[in-house]
Amino acid sequence: MSVLVFTLIILIGSYFAGLLGSLTGLGGGFVIIPLLTLGLHVDIHYAIGASLVSVIATSSGSAAAYVREGITNIRLGMFLEIATTAGAMTGAILAVYIPTHYIAILLGVILIFSAVMSLRKKSEQIVKHKNQWAEKLKLNSSYPTAQGTVNYSVTKVGGGFVMMLFAGVLSGLLGVGSGALKVLAMDTIMRIPFKVSTTTSNFMIGVTAAASAVVYLQRGYIDPGISMPVVVGVLLGALSGSKILVHTQSSGWLRWVFAVVVAFLASQMIYNGIIGKI
């Protein structure tokens, strides 16, 4: 295969990955690693590097919009970034010692988990419970809604912090944003309104990915020839996705389609990991 054909295939694949990722909220990185490793027989190290770079691009791009709307809780994000960056650094260091087929299997498991998470029903929850740590760290905040400004409180700060540490390790190890885990930590443990947890998670993903990308960059995981079409394609796809979202309400069936696709790719990753082909 020539470089030109290889680049075009990745570009088109990444475009659709970014499009679906933004429409469903799962992020484009999810399909990239299976596409590169299973579809184009690229070594998983390069795939992780390219995926990580695309994660930074999409999360920074969309965080730019959310931050200005004032939904993102910057202090909460900042505080939890201590955990995610420390975790990401650990994950990137661990990645050297873990055989690639285990990484493939773990990635498959996380993919399936995230697909299931994306199908979950979302309900806005407002907690007005006093938490000593949340008050000390000034984490309680408010966000704008159609009905006016809503105040909310944050609970179980310690539990959320530990969960973020774990999310960071997985992000550094697998080259994904692990947004699903971050949202889970903020939604179910810290009991933050869904809109705030998704935008704040997105806000944190860029810094988390950057913390491990600085390691991967020096190790030669980030190959320009592979990363270039991935990052351009995913970003353009995510941009079109956000344009479509403005016009149509995100449809349930699309979520299902994407979840099924991701689950299929995930099982392929696990299968190939088990038979040692990755």
Next chain:
Amino acid sequence: MAQKISFKDTDMQVVIGWVLRIGVIVSISIVFFGGIIFLYRHGQEVVDHRKFVGIPDFIQSFKGIMYGIITFRGQAIIQFGIILLIATPILRVIFSTIGFVLEKDKLYIFISLLVLLIIFASMLSGHAG
């Protein structure tokens, strides 16, 4: 007092929004430009990324990348754009730190410096490994 703080917080939101937006636009444009040069020069070559062999020597160091940019090598330009992209969220943390300094929020100055320190440590760990 409370009102003054919330005013500064919205300022910070605007600045952070711009840092992220400009960072992504600039770095992706550079990556795209480098990509065109790369394809023009190497488009007909055969790819093989089955085995992990790292990246070409000339883009291994920052000095090499700079030299590559001057000599108009596509991969060096792409890699430079990618480094800028990786720097974008880190730059965002630096700007938040400045924002917290302006707000005189000591706790969050400490927290954002700690995040920067972790990223810096991560950078050094990659260097050693």
